[in-house]
Amino acid sequence: MALNTVNHPPKPQLSAHNAKETNQTENKASSHFKTSLRKVTQSFTSFFSLLFSCQSKHVSKKKTVSDEAFVMISLPNKGASSRTVSFADETSAKNLSPQDGIIPKAGLTGNPRVDAARAAALNAVAQHKAQRAEKTRKNETDKLQQSNELLINNYDRLSDIDREKNHAINLLGCKILKHNEYATSEGILRTEGSKNAVSELVNMINDPNGHLTLAVNCSLQTLTSAFKKIAGELLRKTNNIDFKSDISFDDLQACADAVKNKEDVAQQIKNIEQLKNKAPSILKNCDKRIHSALSRLAPPPLTLQLVTRFCALISNDEASHKMSIRNLAMIFAPHLINTSSTPQHNSQDSLAELRKEAEVTKLAENYIAALIHQEKSLFHRL
Numbered sequence: 048m049a050l051n052t053v054n055h056p057p058k059p060q061l062s063a064h065n066a067k068e069t070n071q072t073e074n075k076a077s078s079h080f081k082t083s084l085r086k087v088t089q090s091f092t093s094f095f096s097l098l099f100s101c102q103s104k105h106v107s108k109k110k111t112v113s114d115e116a117f118v119m120i121s122l123p124n125k126g127a128s129s130r131t132v133s134f135a136d137e138t139s140a141k142n143l144s145p146q147d148g149i150i151p152k153a154g155l156t157g158n159p160r161v162d163a164a165r166a167a168a169l170n171a172v173a174q175h176k177a178q179r180a181e182k183t184r185k186n187e188t189d190k191l192q193q194s195n196e197l198l199i200n201n202y203d204r205l206s207d208i209d210r211e212k213n214h215a216i217n218l219l220g221c222k223i224l225k226h227n228e229y230a231t232s233e234g235i236l237r238t239e240g241s242k243n244a245v246s247e248l249v250n251m252i253n254d255p256n257g258h259l260t261l262a263v264n265c266s267l268q269t270l271t272s273a274f275k276k277i278a279g280e281l282l283r284k285t286n287n288i289d290f291k292s293d294i295s296f297d298d299l300q301a302c303a304d305a306v307k308n309k310e311d312v313a314q315q316i317k318n319i320e321q322l323k324n325k326a327p328s329i330l331k332n333c334d335k336r337i338h339s340a341l342s343r344l345a346p347p348p349l350t351l352q353l354v355t356r357f358c359a360l361i362s363n364d365e366a367s368h369k370m371s372i373r374n375l376a377m378i379f380a381p382h383l384i385n386t387s388s389t390p391q392h393n394s395q396d397s398l399a400e401l402r403k404e405a406e407v408t409k410l411a412e413n414y415i416a417a418l419i420h421q422e423k424s425l426f427h428r429l
Contacts, residue, residue, distance in 0.1 A: 070200075212252070
């Protein structure tokens with residue numbers, strides 16, 4: 048009897064090739080897992096970073112509003128409470144843009160709300176300083192007015208009419224310095240007022256029964272034009288120096304040199320940082336040189352003293368008026384020159400005369416500038 052044999056399928060044999068594929072599959076699976084894990088980790092990291100960033104911005108925003116947007120500014124008035132400056136109250140970036148020069152570019156933060164608040168604070172400080180400057184100027188004006196009144200009343204050899212006109216010059220000068228438009232008037236004493244308004248004011252001054260106090264509502268240009276007109280008439284009438292004479296030329300030239308020296312020194316002080324600490328003593332020596340040069344000439348007449356005193360006070364505000372001492376001197380210098388009425392025979396003589404007039408006017412200009420510098424250095428003694 049034959050035996051039945053059972054044929055079992057052969058067991059698969061693991062070849063070296065199959066083992067290699069298995070390892071690669073496992074490595075690939077492991078790599079996919081690690082990649083997925085890394086992506087998930089990055090997602091969580093991004094999520095929490097964004098969350099923390101939002102919270103930080105929220106906190107920073109709150110801090111900005113509380114610390115930067117509200118700045119306490121003390122008002123100059125006594126008994127007045129502190130003022131809170133907020134970007135919500137006329138201090139938006141639109142109303143107070145840094146481009147207007149309120150905040151220098153170096154101080155900008157890039158945050159419109161913060162920059163607007165800082166602009167508001169700086170603007171309030173600037174207004175505070177302007178108010179203090181105006182108060183100081185008015186006090187100095189009152190002081191100068193009283194000193195001028197004593198000078199006019201005690202001045203000898205003066206007719207009653209001229210005395211009243213000098214009082215009018217004194218009052219007009221004070222009204223100019225206290226005028227509401229004074230602080231914002233660029234080129235003061237250079238602009239002209241309405242001819243009709245100026246004539247009306249001058250006639251009021253020349254009228255013995257007139258009252259100059261009515262001129263309180265006049266424009267600044269009307270006041271300055273009347274001031275120049277009346278002062279110019281008296282300057283021509285009372286001038287005591289012949290600027291065309293060779294006798295006074297050397298002394299007048301000494302004044303011109305002293306003024307030029309001070310102008311050059313002042314410019315060097317602005318440009319050289321090391322000289323700024325020594326500026327008071329340096330400028331004091333310049334003023335001594337000017338005073339020495341002026342002492343060699345006849346004392347200025349009353350009207351010229353009044354004019355140069357007011358110009359000295361006006362020159363303190365050169366930054367806003369753009370009117371230097373030399374600019375102010377140029378306005379009144381022509382009134383000290385007696386223009387020649389001699390007829391010219393030929394063009395060569397005419398040209399020579401024009402050159403002479405220019406030289407003489409320049410001497411008068413430097414002379415008035417020297418007087419203004421002197422009055423400015425002595426004003427605190429009034």
